[in-house]
Amino acid sequence: MKYLNVFIQNNISRIDDLYTYMAHDEVDVEVGMRVQVPFGKGNRNKIGIVLSIEREKKSEYKIKEIIEVLDYKPIIDEDLIELGFWMKNKYLTKYNQSFAPLLPPGDIKTIQRIANIKSDYTFLDSEVEFAEELVKNKYNLKFVDSNENFKLIVKKLIREEVLTISFKVDTVGGTKSQKAIKLRKDYLNTMSESKIKLSEKQLIVIEYLQKKGTVLKSELLQNLKISDSPVKTLENKNLIETIDKEIERNPYENVDEFKINVLNEEQVKAFRGILNSNKKVSLLHGLTGSGKTEVYLKLAEEAIRKNEQVIVLVPEIGLTPQMIDRFKGRFGESVSVLHSKLSQGERYDQWQKVKNGEVSVVVGARSAVFAPFDNLKLIIIDEEHDSSYKFHNALRYDTIEVAKKRMEMESGKVVLGSATPDINSYYRAQEGEYDLFELKKRAVIGAKLPNVQIVDMRNELIKGNTSIFSESLRGLISEKLERREQIILFLNRRGFSNFVSCRACGHVIKCDNCDISMTYHKNTNMLRCHYCGSTKKMVTRCPECGSKFIKQFGVGTQKVEEEVKKIFPNAKVLRMDKDTTVKKKSYDEIYKRVKDREVDVLIGTQMLAKGLDFENVTLVGVIAADLSLYISDYRANETTFDLLTQVSGRAGRSSRGGDVVIQSYNPENYSIIYASNADYLNFYKRELEVRREFNYPPFSKLVNIYFSSEDNSKIENLANRVLFEIGREISGFKVEYTRLIQTPRIKNIYKYKFTLKVDPNFIDKLTDIIKGVLIKNRKEINKSNIYVDVEFV
DNA sequence: AGCACGCCGACT
DNA sequence: GTCGGCGTGCTC
Numbered sequence A: 001m002k003y004l005n006v007f008i009q010n011n012i013s014r015i016d017d018l019y020t021y022m023a024h025d026e027v028d029v030e031v032g033m034r035v036q037v038p039f040g041k042g043n044r045n046k047i048g049i050v051l052s053i054e055r056e057k058k059s060e061y062k063i064k065e066i067i068e069v070l071d072y073k074p075i076i077d078e079d080l081i082e083l084g085f086w087m088k089n090k091y092l093t094k095y096n097q098s099f100a101p102l103l104p105p106g107d108i109k110t111i112q113r114i115a116n117i118k119s120d121y122t123f124l125d126s127e128v129e130f131a132e133e134l135v136k137n138k139y140n141l142k143f144v145d146s147n148e149n150f151k152l153i154v155k156k157l158i159r160e161e162v163l164t165i166s167f168k169v170d171t172v173g174g175t176k177s178q179k180a181i182k183l184r185k186d187y188l189n190t191m192s193e194s195k196i197k198l199s200e201k202q203l204i205v206i207e208y209l210q211k212k213g214t215v216l217k218s219e220l221l222q223n224l225k226i227s228d229s230p231v232k233t234l235e236n237k238n239l240i241e242t243i244d245k246e247i248e249r250n251p252y253e254n255v256d257e258f259k260i261n262v263l264n265e266e267q268v269k270a271f272r273g274i275l276n277s278n279k280k281v282s283l284l285h286g287l288t289g290s291g292k293t294e295v296y297l298k299l300a301e302e303a304i305r306k307n308e309q310v311i312v313l314v315p316e317i318g319l320t321p322q323m324i325d326r327f328k329g330r331f332g333e334s335v336s337v338l339h340s341k342l343s344q345g346e347r348y349d350q351w352q353k354v355k356n357g358e359v360s361v362v363v364g365a366r367s368a369v370f371a372p373f374d375n376l377k378l379i380i381i382d383e384e385h386d387s388s389y390k391f392h393n394a395l396r397y398d399t400i401e402v403a404k405k406r407m408e409m410e411s412g413k414v415v416l417g418s419a420t421p422d423i424n425s426y427y428r429a430q431e432g433e434y435d436l437f438e439l440k441k442r443a444v445i446g447a448k449l450p451n452v453q454i455v456d457m458r459n460e461l462i463k464g465n466t467s468i469f470s471e472s473l474r475g476l477i478s479e480k481l482e483r484r485e486q487i488i489l490f491l492n493r494r495g496f497s498n499f500v501s502c503r504a505c506g507h508v509i510k511c512d513n514c515d516i517s518m519t520y521h522k523n524t525n526m527l528r529c530h531y532c533g534s535t536k537k538m539v540t541r542c543p544e545c546g547s548k549f550i551k552q553f554g555v556g557t558q559k560v561e562e563e564v565k566k567i568f569p570n571a572k573v574l575r576m577d578k579d580t581t582v583k584k585k586s587y588d589e590i591y592k593r594v595k596d597r598e599v600d601v602l603i604g605t606q607m608l609a610k611g612l613d614f615e616n617v618t619l620v621g622v623i624a625a626d627l628s629l630y631i632s633d634y635r636a637n638e639t640t641f642d643l644l645t646q647v648s649g650r651a652g653r654s655s656r657g658g659d660v661v662i663q664s665y666n667p668e669n670y671s672i673i674y675a676s677n678a679d680y681l682n683f684y685k686r687e688l689e690v691r692r693e694f695n696y697p698p699f700s701k702l703v704n705i706y707f708s709s710e711d712n713s714k715i716e717n718l719a720n721r722v723l724f725e726i727g728r729e730i731s732g733f734k735v736e737y738t739r740l741i742q743t744p745r746i747k748n749i750y751k752y753k754f755t756l757k758v759d760p761n762f763i764d765k766l767t768d769i770i771k772g773v774l775i776k777n778r779k780e781i782n783k784s785n786i787y788v789d790v791e792f793v
Numbered sequence B: 001a002g003c004a005c006g007c008c009g010a011c012t
Numbered sequence C: 001g002t003c004g005g006c007g008t009g010c011t012c
Helices: A078-091 A095-102 A125-136 A141-146 A148-159 A187-193 A200-212 A217-224 A229-236 A265-276 A292-305 A321-334 A344-355 A366-370 A399-409 A423-430 A457-462 A471-482 A557-567 A584-595 A636-649 A670-676 A680-693 A712-730 A760-776 A778-783
Strands: A002-007 A018-023 A034-039 A044-054 A111-117 A163-169 A177-183 A240-246 A281-286 A309-313 A335-338 A361-364 A376-382 A413-418 A435-439 A451-456 A486-490 A500-502 A519-521 A526-528 A535-537 A550-552 A573-576 A601-604 A617-622 A659-664 A701-709 A735-737 A741-746 A749-758 A787-792
Touching: A002 A034, A018 A034, A018 A044, A044 A078, A078 A095, A078 A399, A078 A760, A078 A787, A095 A366, A111 A141, A125 A141, A125 A148, A141 A148, A148 A163, A163 A344, A177 A200, A177 A217, A200 A217, A200 A229, A200 A240, A217 A229, A229 A240, A265 A281, A265 A292, A265 A435, A281 A292, A281 A423, A292 A309, A292 A321, A292 A376, A292 A413, A309 A366, A309 A399, A321 A335, A321 A361, A335 A344, A361 A366, A366 A399, A376 A399, A399 A413, A423 A435, A423 A680, A451 A457, A451 A471, A451 A670, A471 A486, A471 A557, A471 A617, A471 A659, A557 A573, A557 A601, A573 A584, A617 A636, A636 A659, A636 A670, A636 A680, A659 A670, A670 A680, A701 A712, A701 A760, A712 A735, A712 A749, A712 A760, A749 A760, A760 A778, A760 A787
Parallel strands: A281 A413, A281 A435, A309 A361, A309 A376, A335 A361, A376 A413, A451 A659, A486 A601, A486 A617, A573 A601, A617 A659
Antiparallel strands: A002 A018, A002 A044, A034 A044, A111 A163, A177 A240, A500 A550, A519 A526, A526 A535, A701 A749, A701 A787, A735 A749, A741 A749
């Protein structure tokens, strides 16, 4: 007997576990194959995936036997499963959280096994029945399941390398197919043997098919401008045949070819450097417009030449038509695109193509890091500083760490690219862990750097201007409108929180211990630090200058839109934010409208910061740089620097040069000043010092542990016990921790958290300790219906 | 989640 | 006795 540890997919945390089943030794089963098993008291049929196989019985439970093995070849490679276990351990997630992203999209039940038979193989007499069924079922092996003899034949043919398996995912409710026409193999014989005469139309059809091979019937009729009767006649004459062809739901059709440009000296240096680097990770630091994408394309081209495969990760928001067009245009059909706005069917198609080896490049958002390639040697992560790659509520892994791990397993390389690298990444490059390559020249010849000015909004208040536009921004807006040039007004609201600031002097109330802005809570009239939980009473006068202009800071896109319409009634204004941009379509539409100059002023949030290049935009106004400067997060300065640098780049796309106006109540803040000069290096140096002083990453690693439940009575006790037990275990290590703090209740779920700050070298040790404590309290946690989430920042 | 078990009251 | 309504607890 052998023992299979089976993962049965579900979202219910209480049964999220591996279940052990027996199988006889002679059963052919491998890790990654699907098995049918009896589950629960009623022995319901469930389909699970084998994640590991053991010789010995380890479990104390009464073990059931599997019903059937459903695959002849794993649907997930062993490497990916190993990666799943690694994630589970590193991030202390549920099985579902770590393994679901590795699974094919949709229900694993719907994966069909399609046989491909070597063309020169002649079936034996004993296999004729099988062969007939095979053709009848269009090579779908489903018919095999009920016949033991057929199963043996399949296995034998696989062993003899006559039969290979590819996977097909059916859309729920059946696949869409269309009628297609092709010439019968023996059409020439048929024609000469029966001396068939062809009419004019029939001849056209035959010629067309000779040229094109298999064609959709609808296409044929349309292109040749004929009715279907000649086609029918040809079919009756046994010259052509109709087959069902599946519609490929290709979301990106007719992309213009994108030729690779000749690389400049810097780009060549980076390309060669990355190729020859002996380090696992290379960091490509390139200014906006310096042509990082060209380097990516060249690297991908090189990999394809060697029959290797490549994953290119792009932030969801940066996965613009432009980016996709460049890869599609360069590599055509060998590129698959994965992102959150694909329909279920499109997703199936893309997975299938990757799994069956039909493509070599995947361009996609974070979860594409799990694309099921089997000879993956390169993962490129563009805009690597972007927060979408990091730990998320639902997506519990750090994309860069996972990419590094995957490439470590496959001995491949990771390339991180950014104009504003993550402080952590740049630090690692400085420390020699990564190789660093810089692109400093603008690749587009003639493009000028924009003229950036910072406006002190405190002076505007003194001058009596209480509007959201400074005189200078207002002046420039009207100037550009007159010249029929376009304007972007930007609100950097990412992670916006209710900080309190003084409009007279710019002072912001921060936590005394953490250097993080405090948040105003209206119901208690208190200020509070989201990191350590300490509170202060809300102030009525500024503790710095005594002014009473101290209050919650806030401005939204709607407000900006109203103001613009009031002051410039003739301007055509378009607002772009989460409310107005929900679908892929509307994003493309907004893009098109701006491109076609149907819009004078585009107002938006960080969605605007990336990927949108408009020639005619010559003014970017940042309404209040302070918005992102005071989010309750140690990365506030970095986020601000990144956003301001990127949005400023939007004005520098044309040869006319452009203007950028950054409005702020804290114009002396270093992230604003360095961003205005696009001076990454000095920003990095300064920010690193701040991080060192307050012991934030890269000098530490943060771990948040959340406890949530609908029932408030037990959480606090249990969370405090977990905190106490962890505290006891870590005495002797360099770990700081906050006390337990309650976070705002959302949808009737009470939530508490505490944060641990640990020396990065001890993170694995600390993870083990947390794991141990959670396992120890597991019964209690389950019984009280408390959810525990561990977040690594 | 989904199923069976078992405890209890109501009914034959 | 025994039927069924619903709370409880487990799933290899």
